Amino acid sequence: MNKILIVEDEKSINRLIKINLSDAGYSCLCAFDGKEAIELIDHNHFDLILLDIMLPEINGYELMEYIRPLEIPVIFLTAKSDVKDRVKGLKLGAEDYIAKPFEIIELVARVETVLRRFHKTETLLNVYDITIDTLSRIVKKEGQVINLTVKEYDLLLLFIQNKNIALFRDRIYEAVWGEYYMGDSRTVDLHVQRMRKKLGLEDKIVPVYKVGYRLEVE
Numbered sequence: 001m002n003k004i005l006i007v008e009d010e011k012s013i014n015r016l017i018k019i020n021l022s023d024a025g026y027s028c029l030c031a032f033d034g035k036e037a038i039e040l041i042d043h044n045h046f047d048l049i050l051l052d053i054m055l056p057e058i059n060g061y062e063l064m065e066y067i068r069p070l071e072i073p074v075i076f077l078t079a080k081s082d083v084k085d086r087v088k089g090l091k092l093g094a095e096d097y098i099a100k101p102f103e104i105i106e107l108v109a110r111v112e113t114v115l116r117r118f119h120k121t122e123t124l125l126n127v128y129d130i131t132i133d134t135l136s137r138i139v140k141k142e143g144q145v146i147n148l149t150v151k152e153y154d155l156l157l158l159f160i161q162n163k164n165i166a167l168f169r170d171r172i173y174e175a176v177w178g179e180y181y182m183g184d185s186r187t188v189d190l191h192v193q194r195m196r197k198k199l200g201l202e203d204k205i206v207p208v209y210k211v212g213y214r215l216e217v218e
Contacts, residue, residue, distance in 0.1 A: 034058025152195040159215035
């Protein structure tokens, strides 16, 4: 299980990120200022650090100087959206930069992308009696290969990465189809229905009224 350090001084945002990344299958520790972050970094192994810039004690830019020699990938997470700030963060060695406010689904996707870039992602994912090999893109249910289309596979992966999170139809469409959502829900609904039926997940991927769908995992 990949271990992520969340360095964010706003407790509500820190807690929200931790809940959603934990639901996506990551192990998370939290720090609320720069000094606490250094203490945790010195005593733990992390696969990724989410780092706010405006922090008490030691700011994110200064903390990045400490992290860089350790070769731990960093995603800056901050309200400072000016291009100069973004460029400064990237020049210091950050792998990505997400400006607040952000969508949780986008954050989870960015985390997955950076971990994959550093070859730190798990290649086998499991939910209920379903196994997904992310290298070969082979999906098995009770050991039997299930033939999914490209979009059905991408939908399944999206739901697994966002377990217990209500995903809006527009976010599902933009994440899987890579296009701007024009308000027609039929494409999303039809693909979700076919994918659920093939995998026997009709009672697990549930509709959320006026929102979209949620994969329910205990």
